[in-house]
Every structure is written in C-alpha cells, then in structure tokens.
Amino acid sequence: MDITNYMHTIGRQARAAARAMARADGATRNRALLLIAAAIERDADRLRAANARDLDAARDNGLAPALLERLALSDKAITTMVDGLRQIVALPDPVGEMSNLKFRPSGIQVGQMRVPLGVIGIIYEARPNVTVDAAGLCIKSGNAAILRGGSEAIHCNRALAALVAEGLRGAGLPEQGVQVVDSVDRAAVGVLITMPEYVDVIVPRGGKGLIERLMREATVPMIKHLDGICHVYIDGKADIAKALPIAFNAKTHRYGTCNTMETLLVARDIAPTVLPQLAALYAAKEVELRADAQALALLDGYPRLAAATEDDWRAEYLAPILAVKVVDGIDAAIDHINTYSSKHTDAIVTEDYSDALRFLREVDSASVMVNASTRFADGFEYGLGAEIGISNDKLHARGPVGLEGLTSLKYVVFGHGEVRT
Amino acid sequence: MDITNYMHTIGRQARAAARAMARADGATRNRALLLIAAAIERDADRLRAANARDLDAARDNGLAPALLERLALSDKAITTMVDGLRQIVALPDPVGEMSNLKFRPSGIQVGQMRVPLGVIGIIYEARPNVTVDAAGLCIKSGNAAILRGGSEAIHCNRALAALVAEGLRGAGLPEQGVQVVDSVDRAAVGVLITMPEYVDVIVPRGGKGLIERLMREATVPMIKHLDGICHVYIDGKADIAKALPIAFNAKTHRYGTCNTMETLLVARDIAPTVLPQLAALYAAKEVELRADAQALALLDGYPRLAAATEDDWRAEYLAPILAVKVVDGIDAAIDHINTYSSKHTDAIVTEDYSDALRFLREVDSASVMVNASTRFADGFEYGLGAEIGISNDKLHARGPVGLEGLTSLKYVVFGHGEVRT
Missing domain, CATH: 3.40.309.10 (Aldehyde Dehydrogenase; Chain A, domain 2)
Structure with a gap:
C-alpha cells in the first residue's frame, strides 16, 4: 500500500473511531487510561528493550547527544509517563459540560456544551513519552488521535501503540481511537496535514523548521507555536x-x-x-x-x-x-x-x-x-494538569493548551415546542 | 497603484490602527458607534442618493431581482442599521474582561483576559447594511476591520465608509480602524485572504461558490460556514x-x-x-x-x-x-x-x-x-445581541458568532516576584 493510501486508511479509521470516543462516558475513558498505565508498568522491560533497539540504531546513525537524550526511555521516564496518565485520570472530565443555559424571550433555553474536536493529528520528534502523553490527553478529551513521532523512536512507539490499543480495547473503546503511524516514510506527514476530511486539527511539536514547513503546506488547521521571543x-x-x-x-x-x-x-x-x-x-x-x-x-x-x-x-x-x-x-x-x-x-x-x-x-x-x-x-x-502544546495563534487557544484546547463549545437548545414567528 | 500594493497599504494601516482600537476603553468605542449612528441619520438623504446610483447601474447590468432587493437601502433598512448600532452600544464590553484568576502552588495568580483578535477581514455581497453591522461589531470588540462588499454597492459603501471614519475620528480613534476597500477589482479579495501578516481572521459572508474559492486559496484563518443542511x-x-x-x-x-x-x-x-x-x-x-x-x-x-x-x-x-x-x-x-x-x-x-x-x-x-x-x-x-456570521468550523467558534467570537483569551499572571525553581 502506498503512503497516501495508508494514511487515508488511518484517517478513515480515526474518523469512525472518533464517534465512539466522543460518545463514551468519562468513566470509560478513564478506565482506558488506567489500563494503559498498568500495561506500561507491566511491560516496562519490553519497552526498555524496544527503546534500546532505537538507541542503538540512532547511535549508529550518529544522532546528536541532545536528541539521544530525548529518545532514551529511562526508568524515571517510564514512571513519569505512568504518573502522567494517572494525573490525567484525576482531572475533571471536560466533555459534555454544559454552561450558561439561559431562557430567551421566545421560550427556548440556550447554552453551550463542551465537545471533542474529533480527530487530532500530533506530529512530534523522537520522544516516546510524547506518544503516551498525547494519547492520554486525546482519550481524556474524547478525541481520536493520529500520532506521528520521529522515526528514530519507531520500535518504542510500536510497543507503546500496542499497549495503548490494549487499554482502549479493555475499556470497550475502539483500538483505532489512537493510531501510531507505523511508517518511517517522511511523506506520511505531508499526507496527514492535507486530509481535512479526516483530521480536525494538527498539533505540531518540534523545531521551527518543521513548523514553517507545515505552515506552508497544511490545509488542516493547526494549534502551533513557531518560536518564543x-x-x-x-x-x-x-x-x-x-x-x-x-x-x-x-x-x-x-x-x-x-x-x-x-x-x-x-x-x-x-x-x-x-x-x-x-x-x-x-x-x-x-x-x-x-x-x-x-x-x-x-x-x-x-x-x-x-x-x-x-x-x-x-x-x-x-x-x-x-x-x-x-x-x-x-x-x-x-x-x-x-x-x-x-x-x-x-x-x-x-x-x-x-x-x-x-x-x-x-x-x-x-x-x-x-x-x-x-x-x-x-x-x-498554570494548573491545566497537562499540556498538548503551546499556541502562539490568536484563534481558538492562546498559550499553554490543555484538555479545553482539545474541545470546543457547541450550542444546545432546550425547547418546549417553540417555532419561529 | 496596483491592487496588491493597494491592499497591502490597507493591511499595514489596519495593523497599525488595531493597536489603538484594542487600547481604547469601552466608552470611547461606544462613543464612535453613537457618532456613526447619528451621522447616518443626518445623511440619510445622501445615502439614499448614493444607493440610487448603485441601483440604477445594477438594473442596467441586469442584476437579479433578489440581489436588487438586498442592494436597496430602504428607509426601514436605514432605521434598522442605526438601531443595530445603538443595540451594540448597549451590549457589555467584551474587551479586557478577566476570569478564573486562581492562585497556584508557586504563588502566582493565573487567569485569562478577553482580547480583540486584531484585524478582521470581512467579505460580503452587495448589501450596504452589512457594512455598518460589521463595522459596529468590530469597533465594539476592539478590532480593526477591512470590509470588502460586493462591487454593485460601491457608491453606497463609499458614503457609509465616510460616515464610519467621521465617527471614529470624532471619538479620537484612528480612521483606519475601519477601512472599506474602495476598488471593484475582484483581485482585491485574493490579496486580502493571503496577507496573514496584516489580517488575523477572515469572515466570508456569501454563497457557497465564494466560500469554496476562499477555502482553496486563503492562508488567513477563516470563520465561515459553507452550507446549511x-x-x-x-x-x-x-x-x-x-x-x-x-x-x-x-x-x-x-x-x-x-x-x-x-x-x-x-x-x-x-x-x-x-x-x-x-x-x-x-x-x-x-x-x-x-x-x-x-x-x-x-x-x-x-x-x-x-x-x-x-x-x-x-x-x-x-x-x-x-x-x-x-x-x-x-x-x-x-x-x-x-x-x-x-x-x-x-x-x-x-x-x-x-x-x-x-x-x-x-x-x-x-x-x-x-x-x-x-x-x-x-x-x-440566542441572545448574542448581533452576529457577524455563523461558523460550521470546529475550532474557535461554532454556530452564531457574536462579539465573543471576535475576541480570544490570553493568559494573565499576577506575580509577587516569583521565579521558577
């Protein structure tokens, strides 16, 4: 299968899974997060082994020391990932929250409901911890996720993807609720950012070069920051x-x-x-x-x-x-x-x-x-509990983006048979 | 001056004016709105004369009856515009509102402040009333506006632009706070939607054909709706x-x-x-x-x-x-x-x-x-007081977009000398 077909298949699966993710109640989404945390603890040795393969290959390819450090999955990094998931569980459920329900002169009562954005695409460097953090935030906020991490982390990300899928399945959620792009083809990113029919927002995490490229090419809206002056x-x-x-x-x-x-x-x-x-x-x-x-x-x-x-x-x-x-x-x-x-x-x-x-x-x-x-x-x-990124944009979300930034508000109307005259 | 230079000049002026618009207090922005309303009432005869020129030309060009109806500035339409401005004055000021200021364990107090988006570009059909409605909403929300109405309304829009500028000037705000594109060149739209350095968001109001074209070409984010099924x-x-x-x-x-x-x-x-x-x-x-x-x-x-x-x-x-x-x-x-x-x-x-x-x-x-x-x-x-458009997008604003949709939230931190450890 060529990379475009592969990414479109991922996209279709994400779109279908997004409905089930949005429909699931908060207890179910939390259960998935706890199962993933437990699976990571159980399989810590296997994760370290997968990470060792990535590190060996990266050293052979002469990856810079700073990047090797980010790629490494230390015991402390595993503990931090697991603790991070449990902290996300403890956060209030943002999905379905209703606010400002006010009666209008017509008799209808109008307010807003917080709802998931749908499918979130996340593009990041070779940092396996981001795979788990991002999956956790997307699951908690009722979204489906497509994760594309740096290719140097492919073995570790594959192992983590299997554990995330296991947790989703265990909670009765679709495995495709979180998909890790299992291809080191760089063209995957180009497809991911130009399929608005399947992806609602892209969160790029990486250097300025990556972000500038995405800004030129993306047709999917982004939550991004370019630089910090x-x-x-x-x-x-x-x-x-x-x-x-x-x-x-x-x-x-x-x-x-x-x-x-x-x-x-x-x-x-x-x-x-x-x-x-x-x-x-x-x-x-x-x-x-x-x-x-x-x-x-x-x-x-x-x-x-x-x-x-x-x-x-x-x-x-x-x-x-x-x-x-x-x-x-x-x-x-x-x-x-x-x-x-x-x-x-x-x-x-x-x-x-x-x-x-x-x-x-x-x-x-x-x-x-x-x-x-x-x-x-x-x-x-700031007390957001966790962040998926920081936005320099003016629309939607500014500054650190937490669970609320992965949702938006739709209008809800409680009527009693009213018609417009 | 060619159309690109012309639009870039408009953009630069808007960006400069946006700072003054954002800085102005609510009373000043309201004063501008009331001055514009009074000027429209005073010059109703001149507006009707300008509109008559537009209508004559449109009839000569065989404009469809439904479009002629939208172009016509009846006495009732003038009254509705003026009343609309005064209703906007009566709405609460959205700018500078602070919310959720909470103390954090570090000692800082963090919350959010509602701020204007900056420069709003509005593209609409030959409906002179939209010129005034859109100007009113942008002024009230502390934004600068670039308005591009259908070319058939050019004489009436010019006359209205002069009255809006008079009101801004009278309140001590920059005339360039609201600029009406004074060119019937269709290429103006193409430039307006591709100058993100000067325009923060585009609100297109028009038929599906226009919106589809803008979606293909725009590099400025849009608040738009494509259709209503x-x-x-x-x-x-x-x-x-x-x-x-x-x-x-x-x-x-x-x-x-x-x-x-x-x-x-x-x-x-x-x-x-x-x-x-x-x-x-x-x-x-x-x-x-x-x-x-x-x-x-x-x-x-x-x-x-x-x-x-x-x-x-x-x-x-x-x-x-x-x-x-x-x-x-x-x-x-x-x-x-x-x-x-x-x-x-x-x-x-x-x-x-x-x-x-x-x-x-x-x-x-x-x-x-x-x-x-x-x-x-x-x-x-819904009680928004007025709407600039309706959004089918999922980011930023969904559904009818009022003053809040023309603003976003930035973080504000009240500290007491705190540093990060």
Missing part, C-alpha cells in the same frame, strides 16, 4: 529585589525552552542601578550580552559584551545569550514588545499599579505577566 | 402537537436561510401517524417531497412527490423542497445526521428524556436542539 521589561518603578531574581531566572533557569527570556528591556531611570547588578549575576553564568548603545555604556567592562543589531531583537537564541535594551518607559517597552515579540510570553516588573494594568492589557501576547518569571508559562504551572 | 428528527416518542408545527416551521418559515430544514427524519413507529398530517400542511405551501421508499408508501397521493436519491441527503435546496426519510430509531437518526449534516443545526422532537440527552450529546453539529425549530439558530435568537 520572550521579554522582561524592568519598569522605572520596579522593586529591584524582585527585578533581579526574575530577570536572572527568566534567562538562566533553562536556555532551550520557548518561555526563556531572549530580550531584556530596562527603563532609562532604573538602568544605571539595575544593569550592573544584573551583570554580576549573568557573569557567573557566562551569559553573553548584546546591548544597545545606552546599555553598552552601563555594562562597560562586562566580559561577554557585544553591540546589538536589529537581528538581535528578532533572535530566539535558546542559548546563554541575551539582548539588552534601555527604553524610555512603558510606552517604548510595549511598542518594542508588540513589534518584536513572538506573542508567546512577556513580563513587566513594576510596583506601579497603572503601568501593570496597561502592560497586561496592551501587550498582545499569549501570556502576559506582572512580577513573575516568563518560565511560568506552562500548562502544569 | 439541517435536519429535524421526529422520534418515536415525539409529542405530535409539537412535531407538526416544528417540522412545518423549520421548512416553510423561510426557504432561503441556512438554518432551514432540508431533510426530515421520522421514526418508523410514528411515521404512519405523522407523515400524512405533515403532508397536509406542506401541501398548502406546495412543498415538494423527495421521499425514501418507506416514506413514499406513506405519502402516496401527495401531489408533489418524488423518490429520493443519494443526492437528496446531501442537498441544500434553499427552496420549497424537502427530503424525507423513515428511520428505525434514534441510532439510525444520529448516524444519518452525522453522515450527511453540514454540522450547522439539527433538532430532535421527542418526549423521551434519554433520547433527548443522547441527541444533544452525540450529534456533532454547531447547534443541537430538542423540541424547537432549527430556525432559532441565529445570533439574535
């Missing part, structure tokens, strides 16, 4: 005792994450006080600073200092590098952010009430924060 | 005193609307009772019935009767024609609807509690109703 603005009225740890944490807690600060903005009034103190903190972590003219002067003598260019304001370094700019005040800060931010997460540090409210209101990003590190932009930290 | 299912446990008026109203109240019933499903038990009585009602309206084999037998002798083909289950007649099918019961009804419905609006008539809940839950349509006419699927009837 996050800002911290230290206002003239900032409490320095808050500003220093926030600006330090937002940059250095982890360099490779999308909610890491990439540009620091500092109000002119406070820059002479705050920049030298921050420099001392960054120096200990060997952070390179790319500064505008005013900041350069204040950072004179810093060991890793360079003049910022226009490119620096648009850079997602994902590395111990930080762009630094002195701005006149909140207007200039908001203007810079709304021009250069990737609309992911931006924070202000201030004790000024009006500046705080203006920043919250006027910065057009998925997460906007006052006096907190940008690193908090995360489904777990 | 709506069903009424008369259950075996239906109250006939409710079923007859609902099935009659859903078909015959208006033939050309998207929430009109196009297929009637009747449970086998009740079909011998209900179909002959319904036939008597439909006969008075000269409705043609396209029936499956079982329904054909029960409708024997009906003057406008034909055998249904597969095409009839997929037909949006928008005419006094109705497809009729006898089904075994609720399972078959849900199955038929989830196969053939356009996911717009479907209704069950029943007194059975469990069947009612199953239908609400399992029918995958934007509006699902019990014991009410499908004709109620409408922004005004």
Whole structure:
C-alpha cells in the first residue's frame, strides 16, 4: 500500500473511531487510561528493550547527544509517563459540560456544551513519552488521535501503540481511537496535514523548521507555536529585589525552552542601578550580552559584551545569550514588545499599579505577566494538569493548551415546542 | 497603484490602527458607534442618493431581482442599521474582561483576559447594511476591520465608509480602524485572504461558490460556514402537537436561510401517524417531497412527490423542497445526521428524556436542539445581541458568532516576584 493510501486508511479509521470516543462516558475513558498505565508498568522491560533497539540504531546513525537524550526511555521516564496518565485520570472530565443555559424571550433555553474536536493529528520528534502523553490527553478529551513521532523512536512507539490499543480495547473503546503511524516514510506527514476530511486539527511539536514547513503546506488547521521571543521589561518603578531574581531566572533557569527570556528591556531611570547588578549575576553564568548603545555604556567592562543589531531583537537564541535594551518607559517597552515579540510570553516588573494594568492589557501576547518569571508559562504551572502544546495563534487557544484546547463549545437548545414567528 | 500594493497599504494601516482600537476603553468605542449612528441619520438623504446610483447601474447590468432587493437601502433598512448600532452600544464590553484568576502552588495568580483578535477581514455581497453591522461589531470588540462588499454597492459603501471614519475620528480613534476597500477589482479579495501578516481572521459572508474559492486559496484563518443542511428528527416518542408545527416551521418559515430544514427524519413507529398530517400542511405551501421508499408508501397521493436519491441527503435546496426519510430509531437518526449534516443545526422532537440527552450529546453539529425549530439558530435568537456570521468550523467558534467570537483569551499572571525553581 502506498503512503497516501495508508494514511487515508488511518484517517478513515480515526474518523469512525472518533464517534465512539466522543460518545463514551468519562468513566470509560478513564478506565482506558488506567489500563494503559498498568500495561506500561507491566511491560516496562519490553519497552526498555524496544527503546534500546532505537538507541542503538540512532547511535549508529550518529544522532546528536541532545536528541539521544530525548529518545532514551529511562526508568524515571517510564514512571513519569505512568504518573502522567494517572494525573490525567484525576482531572475533571471536560466533555459534555454544559454552561450558561439561559431562557430567551421566545421560550427556548440556550447554552453551550463542551465537545471533542474529533480527530487530532500530533506530529512530534523522537520522544516516546510524547506518544503516551498525547494519547492520554486525546482519550481524556474524547478525541481520536493520529500520532506521528520521529522515526528514530519507531520500535518504542510500536510497543507503546500496542499497549495503548490494549487499554482502549479493555475499556470497550475502539483500538483505532489512537493510531501510531507505523511508517518511517517522511511523506506520511505531508499526507496527514492535507486530509481535512479526516483530521480536525494538527498539533505540531518540534523545531521551527518543521513548523514553517507545515505552515506552508497544511490545509488542516493547526494549534502551533513557531518560536518564543520572550521579554522582561524592568519598569522605572520596579522593586529591584524582585527585578533581579526574575530577570536572572527568566534567562538562566533553562536556555532551550520557548518561555526563556531572549530580550531584556530596562527603563532609562532604573538602568544605571539595575544593569550592573544584573551583570554580576549573568557573569557567573557566562551569559553573553548584546546591548544597545545606552546599555553598552552601563555594562562597560562586562566580559561577554557585544553591540546589538536589529537581528538581535528578532533572535530566539535558546542559548546563554541575551539582548539588552534601555527604553524610555512603558510606552517604548510595549511598542518594542508588540513589534518584536513572538506573542508567546512577556513580563513587566513594576510596583506601579497603572503601568501593570496597561502592560497586561496592551501587550498582545499569549501570556502576559506582572512580577513573575516568563518560565511560568506552562500548562502544569498554570494548573491545566497537562499540556498538548503551546499556541502562539490568536484563534481558538492562546498559550499553554490543555484538555479545553482539545474541545470546543457547541450550542444546545432546550425547547418546549417553540417555532419561529 | 496596483491592487496588491493597494491592499497591502490597507493591511499595514489596519495593523497599525488595531493597536489603538484594542487600547481604547469601552466608552470611547461606544462613543464612535453613537457618532456613526447619528451621522447616518443626518445623511440619510445622501445615502439614499448614493444607493440610487448603485441601483440604477445594477438594473442596467441586469442584476437579479433578489440581489436588487438586498442592494436597496430602504428607509426601514436605514432605521434598522442605526438601531443595530445603538443595540451594540448597549451590549457589555467584551474587551479586557478577566476570569478564573486562581492562585497556584508557586504563588502566582493565573487567569485569562478577553482580547480583540486584531484585524478582521470581512467579505460580503452587495448589501450596504452589512457594512455598518460589521463595522459596529468590530469597533465594539476592539478590532480593526477591512470590509470588502460586493462591487454593485460601491457608491453606497463609499458614503457609509465616510460616515464610519467621521465617527471614529470624532471619538479620537484612528480612521483606519475601519477601512472599506474602495476598488471593484475582484483581485482585491485574493490579496486580502493571503496577507496573514496584516489580517488575523477572515469572515466570508456569501454563497457557497465564494466560500469554496476562499477555502482553496486563503492562508488567513477563516470563520465561515459553507452550507446549511439541517435536519429535524421526529422520534418515536415525539409529542405530535409539537412535531407538526416544528417540522412545518423549520421548512416553510423561510426557504432561503441556512438554518432551514432540508431533510426530515421520522421514526418508523410514528411515521404512519405523522407523515400524512405533515403532508397536509406542506401541501398548502406546495412543498415538494423527495421521499425514501418507506416514506413514499406513506405519502402516496401527495401531489408533489418524488423518490429520493443519494443526492437528496446531501442537498441544500434553499427552496420549497424537502427530503424525507423513515428511520428505525434514534441510532439510525444520529448516524444519518452525522453522515450527511453540514454540522450547522439539527433538532430532535421527542418526549423521551434519554433520547433527548443522547441527541444533544452525540450529534456533532454547531447547534443541537430538542423540541424547537432549527430556525432559532441565529445570533439574535440566542441572545448574542448581533452576529457577524455563523461558523460550521470546529475550532474557535461554532454556530452564531457574536462579539465573543471576535475576541480570544490570553493568559494573565499576577506575580509577587516569583521565579521558577
């Protein structure tokens, strides 16, 4: 069977299974999740063996160490997957929830019901834990899923797919409720993102190159984020005792994450006080600073200092590098952010009430924060229980996407025989 | 200036104006709406004169009578536009509303804020009233708008655009907050739907041909509906005193609307009772019935009767024609609807509690109703105050789209100096 036929078959099966997944009650969906968790615990040895085959092949193919680390299924990773499934079980059932049922002058009562989106396609790198996390979130939210993980994880993903199928079957749900694409053909992705008749939304998780390709080619809507160019603005009225740890944490807690600060903005009034103190903190972590003219002067003598260019304001370094700019005040800060931010997460540090409210209101990003590190932009930290991804889009869902993002609201009408006159 | 440059200029201006629109407080946006309403009342004679030019040209070009009717700006239409603006003023301000602000274990407080989408592009037929309705909804929701109405209405739309700009200016908002595309070049639409850098969402209002073209070409997300193949299912446990008026109203109240019933499903038990009585009602309206084999037998002798083909289950007649099918019961009804419905609006008539809940839950349509006419699927009837369109999509907004559909939720974090550990 060629890859197009294969993917269309997967799609048809997913569409059919989606009806049964949506119809199932919450107890049934939770039962499937618990059965999958138990099966993973039972078969941990087999999973490690499958993972070892993937790792051997990946090492032979010279996969980069960082990617090998993501591919590896450690004992801790298995425990985290299993715990993750049980945490999803404990979350409230989002499906079928009704809200705002109001009577109208005509006599009908109108409200909304939360319902699954249908079929979710998830495209991700060679990280076996994502297979289980994504399956768990889709099952809990009453959706069918088509999972396409990086080909380096194929043996482990196959083993996990069998356990997910076993759990679905055990709960009386269709095995096709979650399908793992069992092909390393890269063309599978191209088909998956162009079959809107079978797939309702694509959630791509991967590097910028993948996302840009999908944006050009996809005809299925996506919940995606392209990059994380996050800002911290230290206002003239900032409490320095808050500003220093926030600006330090937002940059250095982890360099490779999308909610890491990439540009620091500092109000002119406070820059002479705050920049030298921050420099001392960054120096200990060997952070390179790319500064505008005013900041350069204040950072004179810093060991890793360079003049910022226009490119620096648009850079997602994902590395111990930080762009630094002195701005006149909140207007200039908001203007810079709304021009250069990737609309992911931006924070202000201030004790000024009006500046705080203006920043919250006027910065057009998925997460906007006052006096907190940008690193908090995360489904777990926000209390969503789990996240399928982070959205930089403006429609449907912004920021961390949990179970609610995998559902939408339809209208329900309770009538008593009303007709329109 | 060629049309691409012209549209990109419009787009750039809209993007710049969108910031000011989003920043403006509710009182300012309401003031603009009231100024526009007053200007329309003041200039009613000039608007009628501009409309007369459009009508003369349209008659010369042989525009169909139904389209001429939509193009005409009667005294009543002007009053309705003005009243519509004042009703929008009276709606609660959706922008900046914060909800669900909860403390997290880390100490941060996380919630969501409703914010404008940014720039809305609206493509519609030659109906001048849509220019004002759409401008009103976009201003109220803090968005900038680019309006592209049918070229036959160009003189009237120009006159209205000047009044909208006057109102924006009078309230201290940028005139470019609402721009009417002042070109009859059809290529303008092609540019508008492929400039995601300037436009956040397209709302197309028009016939199926237009929507299908946009679906093929658009790279900007759309809030759209393609067609309305709506069903009424008369259950075996239906109250006939409710079923007859609902099935009659859903078909015959208006033939050309998207929430009109196009297929009637009747449970086998009740079909011998209900179909002959319904036939008597439909006969008075000269409705043609396209029936499956079982329904054909029960409708024997009906003057406008034909055998249904597969095409009839997929037909949006928008005419006094109705497809009729006898089904075994609720399972078959849900199955038929989830196969053939356009996911717009479907209704069950029943007194059975469990069947009612199953239908609400399992029918995958934007509006699902019990014991009410499908004709109620409408922004005004639902209490949204006004509607910009109806969505058949599953992401973002389903069903009638009001002010909330022109906004989305971003996360806001109130911190106290928290960092991630």
